[in-house]
Amino acid sequence: MVMSTPDHYFAEQPSSSSAPTTYEVTVRKLQLILAGDRGVFNQGDLDWGTRVLIENADVPTGGVLLDLGCGGGAIAAALAKLRPDAEIWAVDVNERAREVTQRTLALNSIGNVRVASPDEVPRDLRFDAVWSNPPIRIGKSELHQLLETWLARLTPAGVADLVVHKNLGSDSLAKWLGGLGYAVQRHTSKQGYRILHVSHIV
Numbered sequence: 001m002v003m004s005t006p007d008h009y010f011a012e013q014p015s016s017s018s019a020p021t022t023y024e025v026t027v028r029k030l031q032l033i034l035a036g037d038r039g040v041f042n043q044g045d046l047d048w049g050t051r052v053l054i055e056n057a058d059v060p061t062g063g064v065l066l067d068l069g070c071g072g073g074a075i076a077a078a079l080a081k082l083r084p085d086a087e088i089w090a091v092d093v094n095e096r097a098r099e100v101t102q103r104t105l106a107l108n109s110i111g112n113v114r115v116a117s118p119d120e121v122p123r124d125l126r127f128d129a130v131w132s133n134p135p136i137r138i139g140k141s142e143l144h145q146l147l148e149t150w151l152a153r154l155t156p157a158g159v160a161d162l163v164v165h166k167n168l169g170s171d172s173l174a175k176w177l178g179g180l181g182y183a184v185q186r187h188t189s190k191q192g193y194r195i196l197h198v199s200h201i202v
């Protein structure tokens with residue numbers, strides 16, 4: 001019997017047939033045209049958590065920024081518009097998501113974002129800021145491993161803003177990050193999202 005692979009948004013190669021879409025959003029006064037596709041997170045509208053992050057996180061300072069788990073590229077595109085002078089990395093394990101992000105970047109004439117699989121990011125590259133709507137659904141230990149890996153690549157003054165819904169474990173994630181030795185501030189939103197602002201303890 002042939003078992004089909006479930007088509008999670010975090011599959012490396014989604015099995016569903018491609019069905020490209022585009023949609024327009026206004027977020028933080030930025031007008032963006034976003035690409036979407038089957039097998040990619042958030043294929044037809046901006047996710048609420050992503051919106052909460054883009055609207056509320058402080059515009060990052062520093063020259064090298066990361067959208068961890070870029071999906072269709074909404075966060076990377078917003079960062080690029082907010083920080084046209086920065087070098088931005090959009091990283092995703094899902095090959096189709098990377099293609100969709102490339103389309104989003106082209107639709108918005110953005111030239112300062114590099115799209116990469118996790119393995120393609122140079123090992124010695126360090127990030128001044130990370131914005132992420134992280135893939136909670138990959139499972140707790142996988143999520144912890146992912147965050148541990150990428151937060152270790154922050155510069156000493158680097159910060160990460162992670163949006164997580166309270167019903168998806170934002171508070172326990174904040175506690176776990178604190179246990180790793182990071183300073184974590186929680187900002188709450190009306191919709192039940194938390195932005196976890198993570199930095200090194202000084």
Ligand SMILES: C[S@@+](CC[C@H](N)C(=O)[O-])C[C@H]1O[C@@H](n2cnc3c(N)ncnc32)[C@H](O)[C@@H]1O
Nearest residue numbers: 009010041042050069070071092093094133135
């Ligand atoms: C919740 S979605 C957010 C997508 C997009 N940033 C947004 O806000 O619309 C999380 C993304 O993380 C990606 N992801 C899952 N595991 C990953 C990993 N190990 N490394 C990088 N990205 C991963 C998924 O493929 C998915 O696109």
